[in-house]
Amino acid sequence: MLAVEDFSRAATRRKNSRNLGLTSLISQEIMAARRMSSLLSSSYAPALLRSLDRYSGRGTGITRFSTTAAALEEPIVPPVTVEYNKLLINGQFVDAASGKTFPTLDPRTGELITHVAEGDIEDVNRAVSAARKAFDEGPWPRMTAYERSRILYRFADLVEKHADEITALEVWDNGKPYDQAARHEIPLFIRLFRYYAGWADKIHGLTIQADGPYHVQTLHEPIGVAAQIIPWNFPLLIYAWKVGAALACGNTIVLKTAEQTPLSALYVSNLFHEAGLPPGVLNIVSGFGPSAGAALASHMEVDKLAFTGSTATGQIVLGLAAKSNLKPVTLELGGKSPFIVCEDANVDEAVELAHNALFYNQGQCCCAGSRTYVHEHVYDEFVEKAKTRALQRVVGDPFKEGVEQGPQIDSQQFKKILKYIRSGVENGATLETGGERFGSEGYYVQPTVFSNVQDNMLIAKDEIFGPVQSILKFKEIDEVIRRSNASQFGLAAGVFTQNLDTANTLTRALKAGTVWINCFDVFDAAIPIGGYKMSGHGREKGVYGLNSYLQVKAVVTHLKNPAWL
Numbered sequence: 001m002l003a004v005e006d007f008s009r010a011a012t013r014r015k016n017s018r019n020l021g022l023t024s025l026i027s028q029e030i031m032a033a034r035r036m037s038s039l040l041s042s043s044y045a046p047a048l049l050r051s052l053d054r055y056s057g058r059g060t061g062i063t064r065f066s067t068t069a070a071a072l073e074e075p076i077v078p079p080v081t082v083e084y085n086k087l088l089i090n091g092q093f094v095d096a097a098s099g100k101t102f103p104t105l106d107p108r109t110g111e112l113i114t115h116v117a118e119g120d121i122e123d124v125n126r127a128v129s130a131a132r133k134a135f136d137e138g139p140w141p142r143m144t145a146y147e148r149s150r151i152l153y154r155f156a157d158l159v160e161k162h163a164d165e166i167t168a169l170e171v172w173d174n175g176k177p178y179d180q181a182a183r184h185e186i187p188l189f190i191r192l193f194r195y196y197a198g199w200a201d202k203i204h205g206l207t208i209q210a211d212g213p214y215h216v217q218t219l220h221e222p223i224g225v226a227a228q229i230i231p232w233n234f235p236l237l238i239y240a241w242k243v244g245a246a247l248a249c250g251n252t253i254v255l256k257t258a259e260q261t262p263l264s265a266l267y268v269s270n271l272f273h274e275a276g277l278p279p280g281v282l283n284i285v286s287g288f289g290p291s292a293g294a295a296l297a298s299h300m301e302v303d304k305l306a307f308t309g310s311t312a313t314g315q316i317v318l319g320l321a322a323k324s325n326l327k328p329v330t331l332e333l334g335g336k337s338p339f340i341v342c343e344d345a346n347v348d349e350a351v352e353l354a355h356n357a358l359f360y361n362q363g364q365c366c367c368a369g370s371r372t373y374v375h376e377h378v379y380d381e382f383v384e385k386a387k388t389r390a391l392q393r394v395v396g397d398p399f400k401e402g403v404e405q406g407p408q409i410d411s412q413q414f415k416k417i418l419k420y421i422r423s424g425v426e427n428g429a430t431l432e433t434g435g436e437r438f439g440s441e442g443y444y445v446q447p448t449v450f451s452n453v454q455d456n457m458l459i460a461k462d463e464i465f466g467p468v469q470s471i472l473k474f475k476e477i478d479e480v481i482r483r484s485n486a487s488q489f490g491l492a493a494g495v496f497t498q499n500l501d502t503a504n505t506l507t508r509a510l511k512a513g514t515v516w517i518n519c520f521d522v523f524d525a526a527i528p529i530g531g532y533k534m535s536g537h538g539r540e541k542g543v544y545g546l547n548s549y550l551q552v553k554a555v556v557t558h559l560k561n562p563a564w565l
């Protein structure tokens with residue numbers, strides 16, 4: 001993993017590199033304290049953050065959020081070059097059959113990073129054929145599970161070795177803060193692969209008692225060729241949830257990345273071959289949804305589809321899968337998760353946790369705590385402090401140390417978020433802070449807080465997928481349960497209380513795939529994720545993530561003269 005100082009030195013060495021800012025002891029202390037505060041295990045974390053924020057703006061070039069749109073400095077030159085921009089089919093990097101490419105853009109400026117080969121129907125056919133052959137004839141499903149696990153472990157080691165380049169690519173293509181990617185996402189990516197490497201040789205069926213003279217066993221077989229379609233908000237983490245589980249079970253894969261973020265998946269997939277993965281087992285197609293994505297979802301030779309993305313696209317791919325070969329589909333879709341602050345809450349801690357629950361990753365999280373329900377007894381204090389915290393949020397170049405919030409992914413999302421903000425104002429919610437673009441370049445949005453939000457407003461119903469916190473008031477626990485569940489989504493929920501009975505009541509009543517009590521966004525490799533209602537079906541991560549990549553075959557053998565039954 002790249003240390004803060006190494007990163008600074010590497011970047012400084014690069015031609016034309018700009019001043020990276022904080023490398024001093026103070027800055028490292030700030031980062032360490034920020035990490036501590038993000039754990040929110042101590043009641044003084046918010047106060048600590050506030051005092052550190054005062055230092056972090058000093059002479060560093062970091063722009064803290066202010067209500068006047070501030071101009072950002074020249075973007076920092078990322079400490080990496082793009083090596084892989086073609087499709088990965090059958091172990092080779094190849095051009096698209098059409099020869100077409102598409103641009104991938106830097107969200108800090110909207111400028112070109114590089115052109116990437118644009119996969120289309122013909123490329124999907126080539127990739128599925130390679131995956132089919134690798135499954136039907138190749139060594140991967142035939143080698144021992146232990147051999148497969150060793151390749152997964154070797155891959156994790158290689159990712160660790162190249163963590164600095166991988167982090168820089170992810171930040172450049174996506175706009176997420178470097179610190180977030182380096183300290184949370186890349187380590188979790190590695191952990192996920194080690195977790196599934198550990199499962200590879202522990203997948204087995206059962207021996208079952210039946211009525212009659214039969215020996216009954218179940219075989220847990222790989223399902224075959226898995227198609228995987230992923231979004232742009234966590235390009236590597238969602239890759240890991242899907243690829244790790246599918247490979248541990250012995251499947252082969254065709255994965256389509258999001259058109260906004262094709263780069264990091266190509267880089268890490270090359271490392272898989274260095275780790276010993278046979279050609280054709282993992283194929284990567286960069287390209288667009290309606291062409292490459294739809295071709296994968298409706299392909300007759302694909303045995304399973306795993307999709308993460310919006311609910312609207314989930315409905316499309318489910319239809320395509322049904323109309324083609326009825327391949328089983330898992331769907332990880334959108335959310336509008338309630339974050340419930342009860343009347344006994346420590347307000348300072350609740351404010352910090354609710355802030356991170358919403359603003360993490362520029363608000364571009366499927367699980368974002370995007371309906372902040374606050375009990376009427378602590379509501380006024382909460383709103384005031386939530387506004388103060390949003391004003392302190394450090395917005396700026398994601399490569400700059402100390403930055404908490406980078407740009408949104410692209411101009412489409414940027415415009416959509418600003419439109420939702422306008423609708424909040426027009427519908428009578430109180431705009432406490434923010435509400436405009438940040439700076440004059442790229443896709444930065446001011447951290448925005450609305451109070452007096454009502455359940456029927458669009459900002460309380462739709463997934464905004466941006467840095468917009470909506471605060472709603474409640475009085476009774478039964479009332480907040482009813483209002484929380486009155487949503488088409490059911491992905492996650494957060495509960496903040498010191499009362500065990502209240503926590504237990506809410507845990508069981510909330511219709512959500514994950515309920516976090518006095519914490520939020522805890523994404524361990526072993527913890528399953530998935531949705532109720534229109535947030536999807538099936539589960540990924542953990543042992544549950546294996547189920548959808550396995551076929552269960554019952555084998556019944558007649559017994560003659562058995563010694564026992």
Ligand SMILES: NC(=O)c1ccc[n+]([C@@H]2O[C@H](COP(=O)([O-])OP(=O)(O)OC[C@H]3O[C@@H](n4cnc5c(N)ncnc54)[C@H](O)[C@@H]3O)[C@@H](O)[C@H]2O)c1
Pocket residue numbers: 229230231232233234238256257258259287288289290292293294295297308309310311312313314316317331332333334335365366367463465491529531535536
């Ligand atoms: N539940 C989860 O675990 C989870 C995790 C991350 C993101 N998400 C959701 O993802 C969404 C944001 O991602 P997005 O904007 O990239 O979503 P999206 O649905 O627009 O795109 C997701 C993927 O689907 C592809 N796609 C688009 N149209 C397609 C089509 N017609 N056929 C096949 N594939 C198609 C895209 O190219 C992309 O690869 C949000 O709604 C978010 O909540 C959910």
